[in-house]
Amino acid sequence: MSMTSDILARVEAAAEALVGLGTEYGGLFPSMVDLDGVAMLERAPDPIEGQRSGDRSYRGCNLIHDEATLLTLHGLAKGRSRPDFAAAADRYVRRYATHCTETPTGLFPWGEHAFWDLDTDAIGDSHRQRDPTREAGAIHDHLRAAPFWLWEKILQCNPACVQSFADGLHYHWTDGEPREYIRHATIEQRRAHPRSARSCDFPRHGGFFICDWAFAYRAEPRRRTLDEIESMLDYWWPKRDDRGLLQIESRTPEENDRFHDVNAxxxxxxxxxxxxxxxxxxxxxxxxxxxxxxxxxxxxxxxDLEEGVYVILSRRSTNELFQAMPVWGSVYGVWPASYVALTALLGFRHTQDTRLLEWAQSVGERYASEPLPSSVNVPAMDAGLGLGLLADLYELTSEPRWLDAALQLSARLLDVYFQRVLPAGASGIDWYESQMGPGFLLHGLARTALLSEYGTPCSLDGDYTAR
Structure with a gap:
């Protein structure tokens, strides 16, 4: 069997297992599953290093986690004549859009701290699972961008929930002056999130909200939605420093060394x-x-591209390096370099700014040359985004070196992550967990194999939600 045939066989077998499990839950995929793809885990294993218990979807389903998997199903359906995969992806979204989105605020139970509980068939609260005494209720946090292709699918199933969600984003604005938002909002309580010592108004979340509002406005042009877009558009602009950079959050106590005086x-x-x-x-x-x-x-x-230093955080006052991104082994709050490199490639697609392409190519060279470490549990997200980066570089440049590197990396990743049917959530562990990003691994493997087998254009689009 050729390498591409082996990759596609492994990815399709994993997809079939997830689709089969989904039949037990109206089409939704459980988050934690045994590697044979037989059943949802009864108990959550201990988190790996760098993973927070309050971010996991215990005995539940998380659409943001599964987005890349659903995109992969559609790409395989088109490229491999598997209409059953497209039907399964549509069944998932239909179930979610019509069954899981009617909340008091209109905000969906997805993302970093909320999910759909498959046991109780109700909103799931990751924080409550970590601490049963917690009474605050489920929290909305986007985690990653919701792509327009997914919004289109949701719109087809339930147009009303798109507008309700757009309106619900208003609950991310907090009480008080001057105006301020926070990345968190309550899903089950119609109230502004209270302010704390830190603003937690991360710039990327403002971008996610703008994209959500933009899609809702295109579907139904309402003045209220346009006003929200304009408010968020103007929020960060006056907060730039002399270099034009934005802080990781706009308000932090001086004694907080992690966030004060820190650009992102x-x-x-x-x-x-x-x-x-x-x-x-x-x-x-x-x-x-x-x-x-x-x-x-x-x-x-x-x-410093020559030295492989890719800055995730820098000192606002001095512009000195505060934290660099790793190639492998991301933890909460510290993304892998591929995360930002793919964002740069999406920017290049929009602008043709060659600086973005060159930056991403520098990162790609690291993924082509640096081995996966055996000393840490590397989340499947790191592996999948690294592979997705190499595949995207090939599609954009047509340079064979990128496809060769992607195929070589694929061979290593199959050995590490595919011990049985489903990919492990991280290297060195024995369960599948959507929060660790195996959907990105399935996507990266499928995109690499489809490009190798069938050339460009690829039937599976790139995924740029991790930004």
């Missing part, structure tokens, strides 16, 4: 790319002008 170049880029994605006819010039300024700011950070 990667989140500045994330916001830029979301503005390019969401550009509205009513605001297109302002959105694109500001996006380009944020892109310029990203390159003002102290990256």
């Amino acid at each position: 170049p990667s989140q500045t880029l994330s916001l830029a790319i979301s503005l390019l994605e969401a550009s509205q006819a009513d605001l297109v010039q302002r959105m694109r002008t500001r996006a380009n300024a944020y892109v310029d700011a990203f390159f003002a950070a102290p990256h």
Whole structure:
């Protein structure tokens, strides 16, 4: 069997297992599953290093976690003549959109701290599972961007929930002056989230909200939605420093060394790319002008491509490196370099700014050359995004070296993550867990094999939700 045939056989077998499990839950995929793909785990294993208990979807389903898997099903359906995969992906979204989205605020139970509980058939609260005494209720946090293709599918199933969600995002604005938002919002209580010592208004989340509102506005042009877009568009613009960079959050006590005086170049880029994605006819010039300024700011950070230093955080006062991104072994709050490199490639697709391509190519060279470490549990997300980066570089440049590197990496990843039917959530563990990003691994493997077997254009689009 050829390498590409082996990859596709493994990915399709994993997809079939997830689809089969989904039949027990109206089409939804459970988050934690044994590697044979037989059943949802009865108990959650201990978290791996860098994974927080309050971020996991215990005996539940999480659409944001599964987005890349659903995209992969559609790509395989088109490229491999598997209409059953497309039907399964549509069945999942239909069940979610019509059964799981009617909440008091309109916000969906998905993302970082909320999910759909498959045992109780109700909103799941990750924090409550970690601490049963907690009474605050489920929290909405986007975790990653919701892509427009997914919103289109949701719209087809339940147009009303798209507008309800857009309205519900207003609960991310907090009480008090000056105006401020927070990345968290209550799902089951119609109230503004209380302010704390820190604002927690990460720039990338503002970009996610703008994309959500932009899609809702295209579906139903309401003045209220446009006002929300404009408010968020203007929120960060005056908060830039002299280099144009944005802080990781706009308000932090001075004694907090982790967040005070800290810029987030990667989140500045994330916001830029979301503005390019969401550009509205009513605001297109302002959105694109500001996006380009944020892109310029990203390159003002102290990256060192020759030394492989990719900056996720820098000191605002001095522009010195505060934290770099690893190639392998991400933990909460520290993304793998591929995360931002794929964001850069999406930016390149929008702007043809060669600086973005060159930055991503530098990261790609690291994934082509640096071995997967055996000393840490590397989340499947790192592996999948690294592979997705190499595949995307090949599609954009047509340079064979990127496809060769992707195939070589695929062979290593199959050995590490595919001990049985489903991919392990991280290297060195014996269970599948959607929160660790195995959907990105399935996507990266499938995209690599489809490009190798059938060439360009690929039937499976790139995934740029991790930004």
